[in-house]
Amino acid sequence: MASSSGIPGGTPDNGQPPAGGKVPAGRPDSGLSYVPVGWLVIVMALSVYWLASALWLVGSSGLPDAVFYFLFSGLVADVITILWGLYLLGLAFGRSARFPSHFTIWQAATIIWLLASHAYALAVPGFVFSARSLAITAAEIAIGLLCIYLLRRGSGAETVYAKPRAEAPSVFVSIVAALLGIILGAVVGAVGGFLAGSLIADVTDVSCFEGACGYFAAFIGLAGLVVGAIAGGILAVWLANRRKRRPAG
Structure with missing residues (x-):
C-alpha cells in the first residue's frame, strides 16, 4: 500500500519535509x-x-x-x-x-x-x-x-x-549577527593584514621609494579586510544559527 504522500518513502504532496526535520528517504544527494x-x-x-x-x-x-x-x-x-x-x-x-x-x-x-x-x-x-x-x-x-x-x-x-x-533562522538575528561579524572581522583583518604587510616589506626589503612599501602594506591590509569581513560574517551567522530549534508542531 502506498504511503500517504502518494510516493513510497517520498515527501508529502505539499512539498514539506516530514515532521521533526528528518531527512526524507528517496533520491540521495550527490553533494x-x-x-x-x-x-x-x-x-x-x-x-x-x-x-x-x-x-x-x-x-x-x-x-x-x-x-x-x-x-x-x-x-x-x-x-x-x-x-x-x-x-x-x-x-x-x-x-x-x-x-x-x-x-x-x-x-x-x-x-x-x-x-x-x-x-x-x-x-x-x-x-x-x-x-x-x-x-x-x-x-x-x-x-x-x-x-x-x-x-x-x-x-x-x-x-x-x-x-x-519553523526551524529557519530569524532574518533579524542573522542580519544583526552578520553585521557585527563583518565589522569585527574587517577591523581585525585590516589591522592584521597591514601589520603582516609591513613585516613582509621589512623582511623582503621592499623599496620605500615614493611610498612603495606603504602601498604594499596597504594592499595586504585591504586583502585582510576583505577576507576578515567575509570570514567574520560567515562565522557570526553560523554561531547565531547553530543551536537547534523546535520543529513546527
Missing part, C-alpha cells in the same frame, strides 16, 4: 547541492572587494552623472548582495527547506542586475566593455544558472535542506 553555497560565498567576497575598493566614490566629484550613478548603483547592489547573501547562508547552515527557493530568487535577481547593468552601459556613451569583462559576466550567468539547476525540485537537494520552515 552538488553544496556548490551553490560555495558560489554564494564567492559572489559575496567579490562584492566586499569591490565595495572596499570603490569607497573613493563617496564625496567624489567631477565624474559625469551617468558614470557616477552607474558606479554608485553598483555599490548599493554590492551592499544588498552581502546582506541578502548572509541571510541565505543562515538558511544554508540551518539546513532550512527554504534555502533552495530563496537562493533561486537571489540568483535570478543577480542575473537580472548583471544584464540590466550591461544594457545600461552599452546604451550610454562613454562606456567601453572589453571582451574579457563580457566573458566574465557570461561565466557568472552560466554558473548562476547551473546553481539554480542543481537546486531544482527533484534534484536530491531536498535531502540536504530538509528542516521544517
Whole structure:
C-alpha cells in the first residue's frame, strides 16, 4: 500500500519535509547541492572587494552623472548582495527547506542586475566593455544558472535542506549577527593584514621609494579586510544559527 504522500518513502504532496526535520528517504544527494553555497560565498567576497575598493566614490566629484550613478548603483547592489547573501547562508547552515527557493530568487535577481547593468552601459556613451569583462559576466550567468539547476525540485537537494520552515533562522538575528561579524572581522583583518604587510616589506626589503612599501602594506591590509569581513560574517551567522530549534508542531 502506498504511503500517504502518494510516493513510497517520498515527501508529502505539499512539498514539506516530514515532521521533526528528518531527512526524507528517496533520491540521495550527490553533494552538488553544496556548490551553490560555495558560489554564494564567492559572489559575496567579490562584492566586499569591490565595495572596499570603490569607497573613493563617496564625496567624489567631477565624474559625469551617468558614470557616477552607474558606479554608485553598483555599490548599493554590492551592499544588498552581502546582506541578502548572509541571510541565505543562515538558511544554508540551518539546513532550512527554504534555502533552495530563496537562493533561486537571489540568483535570478543577480542575473537580472548583471544584464540590466550591461544594457545600461552599452546604451550610454562613454562606456567601453572589453571582451574579457563580457566573458566574465557570461561565466557568472552560466554558473548562476547551473546553481539554480542543481537546486531544482527533484534534484536530491531536498535531502540536504530538509528542516521544517519553523526551524529557519530569524532574518533579524542573522542580519544583526552578520553585521557585527563583518565589522569585527574587517577591523581585525585590516589591522592584521597591514601589520603582516609591513613585516613582509621589512623582511623582503621592499623599496620605500615614493611610498612603495606603504602601498604594499596597504594592499595586504585591504586583502585582510576583505577576507576578515567575509570570514567574520560567515562565522557570526553560523554561531547565531547553530543551536537547534523546535520543529513546527
